[in-house]
Amino acid sequence: MTAYPLLTATTFLPLVGAALILLGGERRARWIALVTTLATMAVSAPLYLHFDKASSALQFVESADWIPSWNISYTVGVDGISLPFIFLTSVLSVLCVGGSWTAVRARSREFYVALMVAETAMIGVFAASNFFLFYVFWELVLVPVFLLIGVFGGERRVYASVKFLLFTLAGSVLMLVGMISLYHTLGTLEFRALALASASLEPTHQAWLFAAFLASFAVKVPMFPVHTWLPDAHTEAPTAGSVILAGILLKMGAYGFLRISLPILPHGVQLFVVPMLVISVVAIVWGAYVTLAQTDIKRLIAFSSVSHMGFVTLGIFTLNRSGVEGAILQMINHGVISAALFLCVGMIYERTHTREIKDYGGIAKAAPLYSTFLAIFVLAGAGLPGLNSFVGEFLIIAGAFETQVWLGAMAVWGVALGTTYLFWLYYRMVMGGINPGLVGLKLELNAREVATLAPLALLALVLGLYPELVLSYLHAPVIELLAGGVAP
């Protein structure tokens, strides 16, 4: 145990930074944000260093009474599943600041405050060990992201932000109802306690609860057909917003399945497993096909997230070890890659102010460094062995084949399509003769941008060669998760 509440500090340090930004001036805002996010990463380091990978219990638990009369306490703790996400959040937050350094000029104070609040909320979601706290942080995330999109976004930002809000809130309301119902029945909101007591929930009750929570998580992931908020939100958001959305927010939905639905509602899961698998596969293939048709780069990457998250939910609902571990690993991988791709788009957009693919072409000669980075991320996204996505996809598809052969086949087809649209995008953007509209622009990356992209490229490589770095955290909790009656 450390001398101070480590997890709480990690969670709320960004909030402190937000306060400092409000006090400081416009010009210092981004520096304060950078220092804060780096400090958060530093503060969180002991979490990974002193984590006991052999145990599936919650670690670094910090608890304080909050509303004792309702048995609600402030309790945070992490296990092997939540820890990688906290790492991802802290890293991506730093990179968001780096990527927005020159892009946000007006009202930068509000922008960075929103980023900091978002970081706190996101870490809080993964750190919360009871449902109430989870819900508070879950809802808290909406506010800064809504502001990020609605104030700092592109042309159709109001439409996109409202759509995002309405979709998410609709689901959240149902989650609230479900949460209250759980509390009513079981008298506690602690995740561990709920999981242990799940046997006393009636199967029909579990089914209803699953459906209620499904509404919320499915919107967040997003699962087909409630996915239509995503392309608009991702496209209209500023770069940092897209990075947060694609990198973290989507994972919160799948995390909800892993943290709540699977441990607490095993009967509900059993009932819904087939539709979930079918919807996942539809998301994979449908998402990939629609991605192929896109003409706007950001929209293309956004739709590809629908397809990739389809892989994740497919992996989760195979309910076998390979699939679940692969899904969690793939969430981290996708977080890295889609963040990298959105950062790349943002960087080139700052120079060209267009997101249409047809306005690009032949930037290989003008911007070789950029093209190299983009190549790394495209290859990683396509699942080249040696880069991170391969292992995640491999495990998920193996898990899918264990369940049903045609599921695996559709997943492989999804990989094929994914490779196609990524390579095609690269081909149209980078290869061939230079597009006349781009002549004379200084397209190559500067040092700050290289410093922003390099960690992601490094992560893609390291995770590709040593997936055990993440997988080692996952073995114990996943085994316990699947042993809790949910596995077939």
Next chain:
Amino acid sequence: MGSAMSFLQRQIEDPVRLTRIKRWCYVVLAIAALAEVVVSYVLHASHSHFSFEDFPAWGSLYGLVSCVAIILVSKLLGKVWLMRREDYYDS
């Protein structure tokens, strides 16, 4: 090398010499066919897997037949079906 090349050049481009070369080629052909027959019937040094291999000068005959067949069949396939303008794929 230069002298060898000019030697070759003279052989090919001089019509009289070319005719002489062609005549020698026919001789070679005859020898090849004859050699086959000699090996199988006179020396009995052939170990055939199949019955058709025992046909006199089988290799020579099949070589000619194969060559003609390939050329004719391929050209036919090409004319009827497979061959298109050079810019067929450039749409």
Next chain:
Amino acid sequence: MTLEWVHPGLLLIFGAWALPLLKGRLKRAAMLLLPGAALAICLALTPGTYGVVSFLGQEVIFGRVDRLSVVFSYVFSLMAFLGMVYALHVEDDSQHVAALTYAGGALGVTFAGDFLSLYVFWELMAISSALLVWQRREASAVAAGFRYLLVHVFGGLILLAGILIHWSQTGSLAFGDMGASYGGLAWTLILVSFLLNAAVPPLGAWLPDAYPEATVTGAVFMTAFTTKSAVYVLIRGYAGTELLVWLGAAMAVYGVVYAVLENDARRLLAYHIVSQVGYMVCGVGIGTALAINGATAHAFAHILYKALLFMGAGAVLQMTGARKLSEMGGLYKTMPVTLGLYMVGAFAISAVPLFSGFVSKSMVISAAGEAHLGPVFLMLTLASAGTFLHTGLKLPYYMFFGEDSGLRGQEPPRNMLVAMGLAAVACVVIGVFPGLLYQLLPNAIEYVPYTLQHVTSTLGMLSFTALGFFLLLRHLDPELTVSLDTDWFYRRGTARFVNLVEGPLARLEYGLVGEIYELVMRRPVLGAAYLLRKLDTVVIDTAAVGVGRSTQTFSRILKTVMSGHAQHYGLIMTAGILALLTLAVLAS
């Protein structure tokens, strides 16, 4: 993982990436030393299993060394060396990096003892060879490279699917003979992907499509590795599969038929690769010890003489800029050495006695004979005639002799001639001393290629093929055409596919699902908000009569709420949520 040996493939791959950092003489020396060192390592290997790593709970074997893998490794590393000699003059570093990575990948595939490492190196080969096509940097090359990459990625995914199904069915990733799962889904998928890489029709159209588009030096590399590593894995996993006998025989004839129609010199040679690999595939299918030996020997010899042929055609391309046979002719006057070395390769591929093809191809044909496969024997022999017809007669005639086109070249740079010379020497040495090759072959079989019958029969066949050629010469004039092959499906076919995606599917996504959002969510919710705004305006109106300023202030506040400012929406939402929460908690 113990490091008692160095993987020659990894040496090439990592060494390749170090090349751009060197300059001048040092770089050239490194270009030769790397494959030379790889060859030395391969020669020094003793049979055994090395480089075993644990990954994802499975055993990944990087170094499965036995007679079969070792003989392929010899020829792959030798080829890498020859290719590097040929490419010494090339200034573009990325070509060298791609070529060495490609060769290293092939070595990786050869020594892979399990499916996972096989897959990794398989994909690596696909990408690095696509780079070799792209590096010619012309529009047609870029497009061809893209098609090539997509086909190989697709094949790679089929392989992945097969591997994963195999894993889930057997619980093991070990790569060995697949006979146990004959006819199963995994068996089929893996076989299909191997056949694709071996360019077996109908999956092989990528080969004649992409090889002529590669750079002069890159194409030489490409001829060796993808198809022969596919032959290797077929020998390893599918020896004796009867289907392969017929596929191989058909393939041998197919390549020869298409070659008649070809105008582009390197494309003609590419179709011959298809034909020659057909012999190897057929040998794998026959499966007897002699047949496997034959397939291996033929792969060995083929790599060397095919490289020589491509080197020759590439030299002509480089020195004259001409790639179409219709544009060439009369080059014997200015490029005699190239012609001479090319003819060595042509004789080798035609299986002229005293050259390498004779001692290797005859093994496969004899194996067919011993297995009493009459039609196969006839088809393979027919293809032999066809091979001589094109490579030994048609191509040199139109390229070097024939109607003088006025094209003048000169001999290529010395390093290219040296490379060709070395390859030619190898072709002759193997032909004259077949024992040197035979002792490397996996199975111990006594085979004598130089029997009187065989020699005379071959010479007869070749001579009368030549006769047929000269008789029908005027029918063989090259025409300015392209031939349709199975690549039509993804070249014309994809246009149709893209129309589908951009049309109906996109309309469905935006139309149907988007419409539902409009109906269910946006209109009701925002409509309600609008209604409420109207309501409070009415309240103001009526309140203004009777009620005081407080009402006005109150409604002004409400108006601010509905102001349309996003920030305010956010705050109100949060407040509303907290209110709801409190209500719910209090109510329970």
